[in-house]
Amino acid sequence: MFKNKLVNIMLIIIIALTLVGVITLVLFNHFTSEPDPDREPTIDEIIAQSYVSDEIMTNLLSNDFVRTQFHIHVDSRKTLREIEKRDFQIENIILRTLSGKRSPDLAGASGIEELENELRNQINEVLQDGSVVQVYTTSWVIQ
Incomplete structure (x- = not known):
């Protein structure tokens, strides 16, 4: 390149240091960027962080019975692991609440929504790490 070897070595060192600096800056920005906490989770994130309860059938106070199933969306994978370990407590909360x-209390969309909110609050009381974001009713039969 240049006739002077010292200039060639200095240029190579400067280019190498510049490349290392740029790569370091890019990696630092990539790994330290916080996701936006206000954004809505994608459907893949919801599915990956959801616990599916067993189908539960129980009697109601009005001598009817209900058969139902829930998807419980939690805020992190750590919370999901905890809720999977506490599955018996979750089913107990669902049974006691139902x-x-x-049956008139559970009729219609408002009855189901009220039940989902009540279950979310009761499950959050049991959890030590994280919280339940939403409870989704996926199966519902009252007879």
Whole structure:
């Protein structure tokens, strides 16, 4: 390149240091960028962070019975692992809550929404790490 070897070595060192600096800056920005906490989760994130309860059938106070199933969306994978370990407590909360209701209390969209909110609050009381974002009713039969 140049006739002077010292200039060639200095240019190579400067280019190498510049490349290392640029790569370091790009990697630093990539790994330290926080995701936007206000953005809506994608469907893949919801599915990956959801616990699916077993189908539960129980009697209601009004001598009817309900058969239902829930998807419980949590805020992190750590919370999902905890809720999977606490599955018996989750089912107990669902059974106790449902058995204390009458069929008119559960009728319609407002009844289901009220039940989902009540279950979310009760499950959050049990969890030590993280919280339940939303409870989704995926199966629902009252007879």
